Amino acid sequence: MVIYLAPPTGSVSLTTIERLCMVRFEYLKYLTNVNSLEEFLEATSINFFVQNSDCLMEHNPSDKLSFFTLRLLSLQSPPLRTMVEAAERRLLHYRLRLMSLAELRYTLCRTSARADRLRGPLPPGDTRSLLDSLVSVTAAADRHLAEHGEETEGMAPSRSQLETCEEPVVRVPFALVAPLVASRSVTLSDGYALLLCRHTPAALSCLQEAALRVGQRQARPAVDGRLLPLLSRLTSRLGVVEGSGPAAPLSLSALEAATPLLPPCMLALRAELRHRHRLPHQDRVALSVFLKDVGLSLEDNVRFWEREYCQPAGHGATCSHSWSRCQKRYLYSLRHMYGLEGRRVAFESHSCRRLQERCGQSVSSCGGCPFVGFDAPSLTSLLTSEAGLEPAEVAALTTETGEEPTVRCRRYRSLLMRRMCGRGGAQGERMPRDDSVRRDGASAFPQTDNVRQDEASELPQVDGVRPYEASGLPLEDSVKRAEASGAEVGNLIASSDRGDICAKTGLRERIVDGAGCDSVPGSSRPPGTATLGNEEPTPFRKPSEFFCSLLSFRENQSTGVVIAGPKAENHHLK
Amino acid sequence: MCDENILTDLLPVYYSRLFPSDKFCKWLSYGGDVPNYLDRREMSFTLADDVYIRYQSFKDAEEFQQELKKKCPHKIDIGAVYNHKPKERNSVAVFQPQEKELVFDIDMTDYDDVRTCCSGADICHKCWKFMTIAIKCIDDTLRKDFGFHHLLWVYSGRRGVHCWVCDAAARRLSQQARGAVAEYLQLIKGGQNQAKKVSIGAQMHPMVERSVKTCRQYFRTVCLDEQDIFASTEQHTTLLKLIPDDATRKELATSFLKLKTSKDKWEELEGVFTRNLHSGKLSRSTSPRLLEEIILQYTYPRLDIEVTKGLNHLLKAPFCVHPKTGRVCVPMEARAADKFDPMAVPTVSQLESELNEALKNQEAPPADVSQPMLTSLKPAMQLFNKFLAGLDRERSTVNKKDDPMEW
Numbered sequence: 001m002v003i004y005l006a007p008p009t010g011s012v013s014l015t016t017i018e019r020l021c022m023v024r025f026e027y028l029k030y031l032t033n034v035n036s037l038e039e040f041l042e043a044t045s046i047n048f049f050v051q052n053s054d055c056l057m058e059h060n061p062s063d064k065l066s067f068f069t070l071r072l073l074s075l076q077s078p079p080l081r082t083m084v085e086a087a088e089r090r091l092l093h094y095r096l097r098l099m100s101l102a103e104l105r106y107t108l109c110r111t112s113a114r115a116d117r118l119r120g121p122l123p124p125g126d127t128r129s130l131l132d133s134l135v136s137v138t139a140a141a142d143r144h145l146a147e148h149g150e151e152t153e154g155m156a157p158s159r160s161q162l163e164t165c166e167e168p169v170v171r172v173p174f175a176l177v178a179p180l181v182a183s184r185s186v187t188l189s190d191g192y193a194l195l196l197c198r199h200t201p202a203a204l205s206c207l208q209e210a211a212l213r214v215g216q217r218q219a220r221p222a223v224d225g226r227l228l229p230l231l232s233r234l235t236s237r238l239g240v241v242e243g244s245g246p247a248a249p250l251s252l253s254a255l256e257a258a259t260p261l262l263p264p265c266m267l268a269l270r271a272e273l274r275h276r277h278r279l280p281h282q283d284r285v286a287l288s289v290f291l292k293d294v295g296l297s298l299e300d301n302v303r304f305w306e307r308e309y310c311q312p313a314g315h316g317a318t319c320s321h322s323w324s325r326c327q328k329r330y331l332y333s334l335r336h337m338y339g340l341e342g343r344r345v346a347f348e349s350h351s352c353r354r355l356q357e358r359c360g361q362s363v364s365s366c367g368g369c370p371f372v373g374f375d376a377p378s379l380t381s382l383l384t385s386e387a388g389l390e391p392a393e394v395a396a397l398t399t400e401t402g403e404e405p406t407v408r409c410r411r412y413r414s415l416l417m418r419r420m421c422g423r424g425g426a427q428g429e430r431m432p433r434d435d436s437v438r439r440d441g442a443s444a445f446p447q448t449d450n451v452r453q454d455e456a457s458e459l460p461q462v463d464g465v466r467p468y469e470a471s472g473l474p475l476e477d478s479v480k481r482a483e484a485s486g487a488e489v490g491n492l493i494a495s496s497d498r499g500d501i502c503a504k505t506g507l508r509e510r511i512v513d514g515a516g517c518d519s520v521p522g523s524s525r526p527p528g529t530a531t532l533g534n535e536e537p538t539p540f541r542k543p544s545e546f547f548c549s550l551l552s553f554r555e556n557q558s559t560g561v562v563i564a565g566p567k568a569e570n571h572h573l574k
Numbered sequence: 575m576c577d578e579n580i581l582t583d584l585l586p587v588y589y590s591r592l593f594p595s596d597k598f599c600k601w602l603s604y605g606g607d608v609p610n611y612l613d614r615r616e617m618s619f620t621l622a623d624d625v626y627i628r629y630q631s632f633k634d635a636e637e638f639q640q641e642l643k644k645k646c647p648h649k650i651d652i653g654a655v656y657n658h659k660p661k662e663r664n665s666v667a668v669f670q671p672q673e674k675e676l677v678f679d680i681d682m683t684d685y686d687d688v689r690t691c692c693s694g695a696d697i698c699h700k701c702w703k704f705m706t707i708a709i710k711c712i713d714d715t716l717r718k719d720f721g722f723h724h725l726l727w728v729y730s731g732r733r734g735v736h737c738w739v740c741d742a743a744a745r746r747l748s749q750q751a752r753g754a755v756a757e758y759l760q761l762i763k764g765g766q767n768q769a770k771k772v773s774i775g776a777q778m779h780p781m782v783e784r785s786v787k788t789c790r791q792y793f794r795t796v797c798l799d800e801q802d803i804f805a806s807t808e809q810h811t812t813l814l815k816l817i818p819d820d821a822t823r824k825e826l827a828t829s830f831l832k833l834k835t836s837k838d839k840w841e842e843l844e845g846v847f848t849r850n851l852h853s854g855k856l857s858r859s860t861s862p863r864l865l866e867e868i869i870l871q872y873t874y875p876r877l878d879i880e881v882t883k884g885l886n887h888l889l890k891a892p893f894c895v896h897p898k899t900g901r902v903c904v905p906m907e908a909r910a911a912d913k914f915d916p917m918a919v920p921t922v923s924q925l926e927s928e929l930n931e932a933l934k935n936q937e938a939p940p941a942d943v944s945q946p947m948l949t950s951l952k953p954a955m956q957l958f959n960k961f962l963a964g965l966d967r968e969r970s971t972v973n974k975k976d977d978p979m980e981w
Contacts (some may be wrong), residue, residue, distance in 0.1 A: 015875075213750075318683050320694055359763075360765065363687075363762060363771065365765035377772065
């Protein structure tokens with residue numbers, strides 16, 4: 001059954017659980033970069049997933065086991081939870097899309113029957129409400145699909161017929177289909193959302209998510225100690241770091257000098273502040289924590305804001321505070337961000353994803369991601385007058401191409417890097433190539449908060465043989481090849497799969513396994529450093545990482561460090 | 575403007591004699607059916623000199639009132655109900671919000687680009703009408719679409735309104751569901767760097783259609799006549815930026831120069847747009863609902879989504895005294911929003927005078943009349959009592975359904 005409602009029972013070895021979870025985890029991670037049905041289907045040609053497909057096929061006990069175990073483990077790690085929830089949503093979405101009418105009806109019937117059995121003894125409450133809705137949605141959808149079949153005289157209706165059918169099917173409490181409500185895809189009445197036939201797949205996805213959340217709330221908070229190594233491997237694999245790590249100290253004067261290297265989001269806030277000497281609250285917080293994370297001391301951060309707020313508010317400023325009246329409040333707020341007040345936990349700067357999501361949430365805001373929240377004239381103005389780009393460069397960044405905003409921002413960063421290189425067309429080897437993009441332009445990396453994908457390139461080389469051995473991956477050929485070339489085993493351990501996956505998605509990420517990994521001397525780099533050696537420039541997930549990578553790049557340029565091009569990578573595989 | 579010294583003198587009197595602590599706590603404990611519900615409710619106090627104390631909690635009205643008299647906060651904020659007493663949060667491993675009213679905050683400063691009479695923290699009767707529109711649109715949607723019944727609308731004391739949705743189902747909503755409600759309601763999307771902020775598509779959602787109907791009723795009077803929002807060249811240029819079709823925009827840019835009033839310019843826009851729409855001359859990027867989109871952009875409520883989404887966001891309590899104006903944050907009737915006058919809301923000094931006058935003329939107040947009822951707070955108190963009675967009725971209906979003896 002596609003929507004799992006109750007955990008499996010029985011005995012299974014810990015090794016099997018670990019293997020299944022690692023495979024599912026890798027698959028879900030892969031799915032976070034999938035944006036079309038075609039890309040989803042490409043997974044079937046990736047050897048690693050094919051060989052371990054038992055836990056990736058719906059209705060298979062291994063699929064169910066890995067689903068519930070990952071769900072349980074993800075409770076311990078918010079980034080893992082975010083990734084798992086988003087990816088499971090996608091998995092269900094594509095599974096439903098690929099089903100024939102008969103398969104869809106079978107799934108609906110089974111889900112309905114199962115939910116009906118489970119709800120019987122339950123008292124009124126969230127779980128009962130969810131199961132009631134699941135029964136009513138699946139039963140009603142199945143009845144309606146049966147009618148479709150009758151209308152087409154026994155022939156299966158086409159997917160497009162189902163996807164455009166406006167017939168009402170069932171009403172459910174609005175809270176269970178929150179994504180449909182948020183986008184006003186459904187009509188509401190008296191607290192209920194009216195689902196049409198075409199809403200069925202989306203509604204099932206919402207209900208699965210609701211089931212996931214209910215299950216997470218009911219799960220015991222502590223995880224069995226025997227699963228902790230697995231959890232550790234998963235979070236390590238995800239590249240989770242506790243806090244963003246301190247950047248090198250940066251003085252206020254150095255910050256001012258480096259203003260042209262600011263990411264567009266912070267450049268916009270800086271410009272607004274210079275113009276009106278005030279920022280709306282959320283924008284002020286975003287800029288303050290950014291300054292903290294790029295290395296500004298508390299004292300310099302205070303000085304930065306004092307300089308602006310001591311001046312009268314410019315015309316059009318929505319904030320009427322002044323430094324003289326509100327100094328204490330601002331000082332407390334900044335100290336709080338540095339972990340010196342309140343809970344004594346330093347704030348983390350906002351991720352690109354958060355800034356993108358914030359766009360449009362307040363009419364008085366002047367922040368957020370410019371590639372999302374700025375209209376063309378405003379973006380053009382920012383890139384021209386603040387970033388000093390040429391018209392052709394501006395046009396390249398402002399033309400709508402359907403690219404993800406992070407991808408456009410990476411192109412912007414590449415532009416800045418090329419400028420620092422002196423636009424060296426002749427210095428092709430020196431010019432960085434920001435290829436950490438998918439061939440269709442989408443971001444290569446999952447959008448989860450507090451996850452640093454650049455950590456993937458900073459993770460030590462490992463001899464991550466064990467889990468892949470357990471998975472049955474044929475290693476002998478890879479190992480022999482590695483030994484012959486003299487390269488480290490860890491570098492090649494999944495090179496065949498890595499190459500496979502990279503070829504499909506354009507990913508440049510190394511597949512490393514965090515379990516039992518030993519640090520290889522010289523392989524790790526200080527945080528925030530642009531890895532412009534054999535790899536492409538460090539992908540960034542936060543504006544602070546964007547800025548730090550450019551500072552580091554500029555420093556490398558000024559010290560004359562030769563940066564080899566990405567072609568050098570392939571020599572290991574000879 | 576309210577002098578902070580006056581506030582310091584009057585707040586002790588206000589909290590002793592006028593602030594309805596018992597009814598306030600009755601509201602927040604929702605009948606007391608759930609044990610320790612009030613005790614697990616976070617409140618925060620802002621004292622003089624901006625000293626902010628979070629994670630306050632009180633077991634009953636008596637303890638709450640004692641603390642009010644002792645600390646005389648300049649502001650009281652209400653937060654969530656947690657899984658444990660906020661005061662003892664450091665003694666538990668997990669301290670999480672569990673329930674909270676669904677809240678909305680509408681602030682007049684977000685309307686600065688569509689009003690000409692005032693700006694910033696200032697308000698007047700003309701621009702207050704934007705709040706009236708906001709209350710009507712949101713109240714309608716929350717009741718008709720979401721099925722909520724127990725809405726407490728409160729004047730914020732200076733330049734906006736708050737809405738507290740107190741239905742049990744609303745209090746239990748997850749963060750995701752709250753976000754969904756907020757985004758459902760949010761038609762105006764975009765900050766200062768997004769000229770055109772409304773896009774409703776060719777087929778109007780029923781909620782959008784209803785909102786357009788409400789907003790249209792006020793658009794002419796409020797925007798065209800009273801605000802005269804397109805009068806200047808700068809203002810009508812802002813309007814023109816909302817028109818994606820180049821030809822229409824250029825035609826109007828020329829004709830607007832010959833027109834003086836917003837009414838004339840709007841009628842010109844309506845005429846040119848409608849003509850171009852029917853003749854099929856509009857570019858594909860121009861929505862056939864452009865006129866409705868413009869009306870919404872100039873009148874529809876502007877929400878602060880973060881306030882609504884967050885389970886850990888605190889909002890100013892009803893019956894607080896606004897520290898800048900001295901006015902009391904009084905409950906208001908949504909259906910009578912047209913008649914509400916923010917300038918007539920009593921201030922704390924006015925209430926104190928009224929109370930002294932009332933008591934001077936009587937030997938002792940009647941036992942069944944509380945002191946607020948002797949002042950201009952009476953209508954607000956009656957409204958609050960009516961709201962509490964509604965919550966009581968809902969509770970007794972629910973309890974009857976659960977009662978196995980019901981027959």
